[in-house]
Amino acid sequence: MGIISSLKIINEIAFNTFKESLKSRFFALFAIFAFIMLYASALGSMLSISHEERVLADISLLLIEIMCLVYALFHVSSALTREIQEKTIYLILSRPVPRHICLAGKELGVMITTAFIALITSIMAICVIKTRGLDVPSFFFAAVAGAFLKTAIITAFAFLFSFVSTSDTTAFVMSGLLYVLGHITSELGPLMEKASGAKYLMLKACSIIFPNLNLYSLRETAEAGFPLSIGALAAALIWIAAAYAISAWLFSKKEF
Amino acid sequence: MEENEKQKNFSLIKNYSIPIISMIMLLAGNYIANSSYVSSFPPITELNPTSLSAPLDMAAIALGSRRVFADIWLIRILIYYGKENIGEGHASSADEVYSEFYERAFHIARLDPSFRSANTLTAAILAFNMSQYEDAENLLKYLLKYQPKQRFYTQTLLSIAQKKKGNPEAVLESILPIIREPDCPALIKNVTALLYRRAGQWQEAEKIYIDIINSSKEKDYVEKAIEGLKDIAAIKSGYPDPILSELQNL
Numbered sequence: 099m100g101i102i103s104s105l106k107i108i109n110e111i112a113f114n115t116f117k118e119s120l121k122s123r124f125f126a127l128f129a130i131f132a133f134i135m136l137y138a139s140a141l142g143s144m145l146s147i148s149h150e151e152r153v154l155a156d157i158s159l160l161l162i163e164i165m166c167l168v169y170a171l172f173h174v175s176s177a178l179t180r181e182i183q184e185k186t187i188y189l190i191l192s193r194p195v196p197r198h199i200c201l202a203g204k205e206l207g208v209m210i211t212t213a214f215i216a217l218i219t220s221i222m223a224i225c226v227i228k229t230r231g232l233d234v235p236s237f238f239f240a241a242v243a244g245a246f247l248k249t250a251i252i253t254a255f256a257f258l259f260s261f262v263s264t265s266d267t268t269a270f271v272m273s274g275l276l277y278v279l280g281h282i283t284s285e286l287g288p289l290m291e292k293a294s295g296a297k298y299l300m301l302k303a304c305s306i307i308f309p310n311l312n313l314y315s316l317r318e319t320a321e322a323g324f325p326l327s328i329g330a331l332a333a334a335l336i337w338i339a340a341a342y343a344i345s346a347w348l349f350s351k352k353e354f
Numbered sequence: 355m356e357e358n359e360k361q362k363n364f365s366l367i368k369n370y371s372i373p374i375i376s377m378i379m380l381l382a383g384n385y386i387a388n389s390s391y392v393s394s395f396p397p398i399t400e401l402n403p404t405s406l407s408a409p410l411d412m413a414a415i416a417l418g419s420r421r422v423f424a425d426i427w428l429i430r431i432l433i434y435y436g437k438e439n440i441g442e443g444h445a446s447s448a449d450e451v452y453s454e455f456y457e458r459a460f461h462i463a464r465l466d467p468s469f470r471s472a473n474t475l476t477a478a479i480l481a482f483n484m485s486q487y488e489d490a491e492n493l494l495k496y497l498l499k500y501q502p503k504q505r506f507y508t509q510t511l512l513s514i515a516q517k518k519k520g521n522p523e524a525v526l527e528s529i530l531p532i533i534r535e536p537d538c539p540a541l542i543k544n545v546t547a548l549l550y551r552r553a554g555q556w557q558e559a560e561k562i563y564i565d566i567i568n569s570s571k572e573k574d575y576v577e578k579a580i581e582g583l584k585d586i587a588a589i590k591s592g593y594p595d596p597i598l599s600e601l602q603n604l
Binding site: 147282289308312319321329333334343347 | 372373375376377379380381382383384386387388389390391392393394395397398399415416417418419420421422425428429432433468469471472537539540570571572
């Protein structure tokens, strides 16, 4: 199969996945819930009196990231594992579509959906900020891009976990744990200095194995003058590619 | 026999080449990521959590959201500070009521040293409202360790040192560079206006009061600024400054 025809198939599967997610009732409910959460954050920020602009932007950006992550993880389970369980995957695999192409299409579809969620929640957040008569911070869009990159990494690993775990819930929990560990990784340095023996080795292993997601927390660092580095971008692409390669390998070995 | 063994090994490597290469890629990704990472926050070991702060600190680290949790701690400290209606000039009673203020203020600093408006506000409250100069200086020195170029901290530290020496003119001089910044706390602007009043520079004091009225969302300070403008109008008509004795204590 040629590269162009492969890309065409990936494109078709991705947009089909995206369209399906938009049609689901869960999407509408999620959008309403997102708006309520973002609007509620405005009430919280009002308590900070003269720091409302910063507080509202910070809470909104965290909510955008969490919503993208949660939606992406729910979507991963329905994008492939549920299709495998419900045997609807045969509709694709019965055609001359290699499994790794199918997986690439599904992953891209989930990432497009995540980007769409990030866009919608960002528009909602901007509306809430503007209704309060405040300015949108200059780093807002960079922070949303960082959140999207972070979610894309976790999504790639979530697909991998969905192949090695026994249920959707386990894959969801494992991906959530990776998100948490990814933030803790960069904090391990000072702890390692104080640790010794097995404890040190364990911390060292964690710092080597788990991706450092704080690199993409631009909502935390962009204002202080720490933009996304090329190294961080390269690392994100490597992680996504590696997680995809292992997932594709596992998918190719899977028997239905 | 040996040939068979070799073929078996080769096919094993071939079968597992993708996951092996991918694992190497993951590790390479981590190497690249960690070599380009510099944290702008104090290390986790400095967080010094209490039973009150531990769950929130854990969430701050786990979600990579120190900024948001510094915001939450700011809201908490503002609620804590607002729990008793103790105004400026009642420093001794404030010490007793706000016994946790310093620790809470330090916690915001540990979570986010770049939160200059909040950190300057808490340091200024400690120094100018509670007369806890040592605590305010410790807080600002800690902040300067992580934000050495932050003018808000250097100037506030300088003004506190001058206040300790009882040199109001020098306090005024050291505060001036930061009061034009949009996120300068209203408390500092108010202190500056009072210092101008003490120095007899009514026009400058008036400008600051107008700035507070136009830009601050803190009702207390807006009311104080309105009062201040009324006082200055009265002074211009020949009356003495109604808070002259208070100003002498500055």
